Amino acid sequence: MSYTAPIKDMLFVLKELAGLDEVAGLPGFEEAGIDTAQAVLEESSKLCEQVLAPLNAEGDRNPSSWRDGAVTAAPGFKQAFRQFVEGGWQGGQHPSKYDGQGLPKLIATPCIEMLNAANLSFALCPLLTDGAIEALLTAGSEEQKQRYVPKLISGEWTGTMNLTEPQAGSDLALVRTRAEPQGDGTYRVFGTKIFITWGEHDMAENIVHLVLARTPNAPEGVKGISLFIVPKFMIGEDGTLGERNDVHCVSIEHKLGIKASPTAVLQFGDHGGAIGYLIGEENRGLEYMFIMMNAARFAVGMQGVAVADRAYRKAAAYAKERVQSRPVDGSAKQAVTIVHHPDVRRMLMTMRALTEASRALAYVAAGHSDIAHHHADEGERAKHQTIYEYLVPIVKGWSTEMSLEVTSLGVQVHGGMGFIEETGAAQYYRDARILPIYEGTTAIQANDLVGRKTLRDGGAVAQSLLRAIDETIGAAKAQSKDEPALHAIATQLEAGRRALASVIEFVVAHAKTDPNAVFAGSVPYLKLAGLVLGGWQMTRAALVAQEKRAEDPSFYGAKLLTAQFFADHLLPHAVALEVAIVSAKGGEGWLALDPEQF
CATH class of the missing domain: 2.40.110.20 (Butyryl-CoA Dehydrogenase, subunit A; domain 2)
Known part of the structure; x- marks a missing residue:
């Protein structure tokens, strides 16, 4: 199956959820509005769809090779890399002073998603180069910046x-x-x-x-x-x-x-x-390497979103063409395509909802990063920087863990054919497995979320996000008279919000007195935060969809229904995670056995 970038959904998130209009009002980004974003995304999609995606399966079958100290890239990669750098894509979010394009991170982020969805192995080379550029721009001398950064941006190095x-x-x-x-x-x-x-x-x-x-x-x-x-x-x-x-x-x-x-x-x-x-x-x-690592961690989170999207779209296409069994409701006497079967729908909706929620949360984080770096007011920069820093381990940890579930479901939708390499579903599953490991495992992201991002300010940033969620819940309830689904969505988000608030309180209260219990529950805390913050973004999307539904009933109707599915079927897991962390005091179960008993 060929790759088609979800540009319409990306633009929706940029404009309606991630604050593109606000970013375009920042100094230096005045031209970076929705028209620029659309033009950039459409141009990026051409390279990703036409050049990089066709090399993905070939690179898996005929990977890079080593001989006598030299490494030869997979077939077609060298030529594709030249097209990538000649198009200026390595310099997308880097300063024009060093020959970059100077785009906001918010516009560069969907381009990074496309790149990884098209070809994850290829995309890793630009990802590491981006990290090196970030480290040099932050900690390098001016001579080092002048010597190395333009050559890295040009792709010569x-x-x-x-x-x-x-x-x-x-x-x-x-x-x-x-x-x-x-x-x-x-x-x-x-x-x-x-x-x-x-x-x-x-x-x-x-x-x-x-x-x-x-x-x-x-x-x-x-x-x-x-x-x-x-x-x-x-x-x-x-x-x-x-x-x-x-x-x-x-x-x-x-x-x-x-x-x-x-x-x-x-x-x-x-x-x-x-x-x-x-x-x-x-x-x-x-200290300097963490600059590079944080840039890479956000990008790896985007890899999770990207491979999940690719797996979902492949599974949906397969489900609409694979004929198997009569419908359980007796609506047809002959076999139908499997997309008509309830459990296949459940799997596809899970894949879709998780992907959309993680994409929205990541783009929102990118918007905070742009404000943190470019707002004229120092206080605003500091506020948005702390929010971005809080979100990075969640984007990295939750999005990559999510990608394992989504790519695994992608294999399941294909049935036995998913286990056969020729269909391509298995490659997404195998490729995704590294994402929760490299650039800091999920446990390391969770430890960071607890230690550096929650405890350092007594949960202040987390509390500010809870207050923002409260505003969204209030807006959804207020509009529920026009759209009853919004009330159900708001109710589930409210329960998830209470669960997250309870865990944040538990972390702050017990970190010193019972650190084993707190850190034993750190990964569940990260996953809970991802679910609730992702559900928050899906609720915000539902509010926009309800308001604009008449403009495009199919697109906005699907947005509303996907948000409702997320609220009904995925958000309730947050409450269960809270029980595991707080009521069961986390470590009492996981630390009960002596090491020798394992």
Whole structure:
């Protein structure tokens, strides 16, 4: 099945839920209104639909390959990458000062969704490059910005993130890669990094590795980590490429999914040391790398939305053509397409509702990010930044966990044919499985949501979101006389809101006295927050749909019905999660067994 980007739904979310009009009123974004958004999305869809999507299955069957230290990208990827960068897509949300397009994150986000829906393995290369650009723009010197960022935006070079080592996965305090100062401002880097996405390839002429390492006198733990630029090829004063640096790919991994994306093992310093350049100050590397990681975490959340959308659309198309069995209500004497069967409808509605809710929540987060970076008032910037930071682990954690459910249902809708690789449904399931793992597992996102995003302000940001939900509930009840479905939606959202409020109160009250119970319930808290905040966005969508239904009965009618399904069938899970966290005090069940009993 070919890919068709859901542009109409994307534009609906941008304008009606994510505040595109407000973003277009920010300094520097005056031209970024709905017309610009539509033009950008339509142009992006052409590349994604016509060039990248056709390579997705081929890349899965014939992935990137490694031989004698060199990696060759999957067939067609190199040519597609040239079209991608020549179209300016790598620079979409980056500053025009460095040859980017300077678009709001809010408009760039649906383009990122399309890119990942079309070809998840391909999209990982631009994702890591975006992260490298963000880190350099935030922590790099002006000379480093001028030297590296335009080349990364042009696609002449790509970027990577080098954190993980064989003994240091999520615990970066264990990083052993060392960087020895040479007295001339450079360092010699020695060590091994694993799981390096697009760490070696032939699609660009140079690769800019951002590497975490320790200097000789660095303190122990995470406080002693520094961040370095280590280019694959050395760069002359005039910007031309010179000799090969001492960094080499010694293997690539064989994986469950995202097979066309080469996951490299990189060896630094086998022949005297790889030359590296310090970013910012020594021992602040983890702080700088978190800039890159937060950009990547939001983007991985969008990968969850994207692969879920692709799986849903494939399943819906299959259900409308596969003939199997007579209808249970006796309405026809012959076999009908499976979309007529109640349980298939249930699965498709679950897929659709979860995808739409997660998309809306992610786009809303992107809008907060734009306001946080571009609003004229410092207080407004700070307020929206804290909201964005609260939402990022939910976008990353909930959207990626959601993608597992949706892609699994996609296989189920196909039945036995879903288990057969030729149909393509299985690839989405396999590709999605990495999303809750890399760039910080769901548990790490949940720990972040508890520790840094809820406890640091005593739940103040979370409470502000609860107040916003109250306003939506009130609006839905007020309009329910014109649309009875809104009352049912509001009632379920109100129950979910109470559940979320109860858990936030529990987290704040017990974090110090019973941290095991709080953190044992952290992932359920994250999922509960995703459900309720997603349900909030679906309720807001229903309010707009009710108001505009006459303009396009099919589109807005479907919006209203999808929101009602989410409220009736998905939001009630929030109450069950609250029981597991609060009433059962989380850890009493999960921590009851001794380690030896497992």
